[in-house]
Structures are given as C-alpha cells and as structure tokens.
Amino acid sequence: MQRPRPRLRTLAAIAAAPVALIAAFAWAGGWIGPKRVGGADIADALQFNAGPHPGYRRAHAKGLCFTGRFEASGAGQALSRAAVFAPGVYPVVGRFSTGGGNPLATDGRNVFHAIGLQITAPDGEIWRMAMDHTPIFPVATPEAFIELQRATRPDPATGKPDPAVMKAYLARHPETKAYQDYLAKAPLPDSFANGTYYSIDAFRFTDRAGATRTVRWSFAPQTPLQALDKSKLAQLPTDYLFDEIRTRLAHRPARWTMRVAVAAPGDVTNNATIAWPADRRTVDAGVLVIDQTQPEETGACRDITFDPTILPGGVALSDDPLLAARAAAYSSSFRRRATETPGPSAVGQSLGAR
16 A cells, blocks of 8 residues: 555655754854864964963953943934943943954054953843954955964064065965055054044944844044154053053043945945945934043953944844854854963063063
8 A cells, every 4th residue: 555645755755854963053163164264273373373371362452441331322312222322421431452363562563553342231132342443454255364364373583474485375365465555654653542443344223114234333532633753663662552541531521423335336344354335325423532541451441342243222233254254263262261371461561560
C-alpha cells in the first residue's frame, strides 16, 4: 500500500526545521561558511601593531574621562524620535583620546583626535558615540582595517612601518592613501576643544511618523580653530593635548553644536572613506557642554566601551560594515583588559604622575 505523500512531506519539513536552525547558529558563529572577521581578530591586529599594553584599551589607548551635558534644542525631533532630542538637558559621560594603541605615545603626532560619548535619557536609555576629528576613515571594511594594522606596524629599528610593506598595501588601498593625504594637508587642532568630531559611519534616524532618513552627524566647536605647527610637533610635551584640556576646563566649559546631515539620493552610506557633499541639509540638534575631566582609573568612563551600535529608539544602524566590526572589537578589547591588572592613567606618566 502506497504511503500518503503529504504525510512524508510533513515529516520531512518537521525534520528539516531543527537542521536549519542548527545551520543558522553555525553560520552566525562562523563555524560554517566563509571565515568572517571577528572582534578578536581586530583586537589581535591592534595589539600586533602597538605591542602589548595590559590593562589598556587596544584602540584609542591614551585617554581622559570627562563629564558634561547635552542641551537638546528640540530641532532633532524633526528627524528622530530619540528621547534625547526632546528639549531638555541630558547627562553625558565621555572620553577624549588620541589615535593608536600605545597609551604612552606622545601628543606630538599628526594623528586623529577623538571623543567618545554616552548620553542618558530620563528613562535610562543610553546612546553611545565614537567620533574622530576627521570626516573620513582610512578603510571601508574590517578586513582592510586588519591589513592596515599589520602594514603600519612600526619597525623597532626605525620607529616607522616597513616601506616596502606599506607601498604594497597602499597600492591595494588607494582609499587609505587618500586619507593620509587629507591628514597631511588638514589643520591639526591645538586642543580637543576646537576640533570638529564626526560620526564617520552613516546611521538611520526614524521620526515619530515613521519616516526614516540616513544621516551622519558632527559636533562643531564653538571655540575657534587654532592649528598646531606640524613642523614643530616633535617639540610638544608628551601630554600636551591632555594637559591643555584639563587646564582649559578647570576655568570654563567647552561647547560643540551637534549638526545632523541628511543624505541625498545617491550618497554612499556603506563606505566611511567617502565624505558627503557639504551642501547636504543639516539640522542643529543641540549643544554638547563638557565641564570636568577625571583620570581614567577613577573616572566614570573607565568601564564604558564607546560602542557606536548602542543606540536609542529612533536611531538605527546603516549598511556600513564597519559598525558591527567596531562593536565586536570594542567588546573583545574590554574582555581582555578586564582580566588584566588595570594600568594607571597613561596621561602624565612621562612626568611620573601615577
């Protein structure tokens, strides 16, 4: 007697369900399919470049905590339903830092300056940001970032990357060469207080009516830009930038205007090496006020990873592949330093301060 085919199909479907579920978990975990870059891979590459510095962040290793507030104007509500865009004042914890994985590096380098922020809404919802003072990033993918860390590892004998390795890398990555050219020509702020900080990656804002727009944002300083003389960077004190901002904030707060730029049709949203045109529609959403600094070992920022994927309602990730990679790398870095003996603040160590 022939078995009913519908019953066979039903049994096959039931059997296939757990198999598909297991396969999905295996793919997500990286056990099957092409190898994907994970947070440990990125942390390894950063440590390969800068060397081991137990107790410190693998990226942006040299930093200083700060506190302040975000004074929302209400204009941001035209783009996003995020609670911190409603008119009001919201507490901020953050961190100033410089590029690189060496916490003892001198401030007399032509590298990017950075700010990490955590803004907290009245209901406890948080928004974390990680921003650089350059509007573009040197690479577009996690794979290229790892390759860059390996190519730029300083030779102990010269303190500089191997020229042959770097030349080969740049031939494969003209976007990194474009970033280097930008950094070489752009003015280098002489203070954390007078640099503009950019989200770099694109995000998606959704308003209360359900309309979604792709955006990038920046924090533009209300302090006029003063540039360092790049020909004299080597003469700067080791902790010049950090000492300057501590002294400045001891006398008066520093302020930045948050400006949200809305993408136009055709703007690239998945490649952080490409800047959007300057004429894009912008909305001034509020003012960031920073008024106090604290050493990292005692400051409120010590255990915060400024993961840019921790977002409030009304803000979502774009299709930029760097975002997930940044989150994974920050998490891996935190887990590593959590198991290591905490180091003192790197700022001031050259003067014997502990």
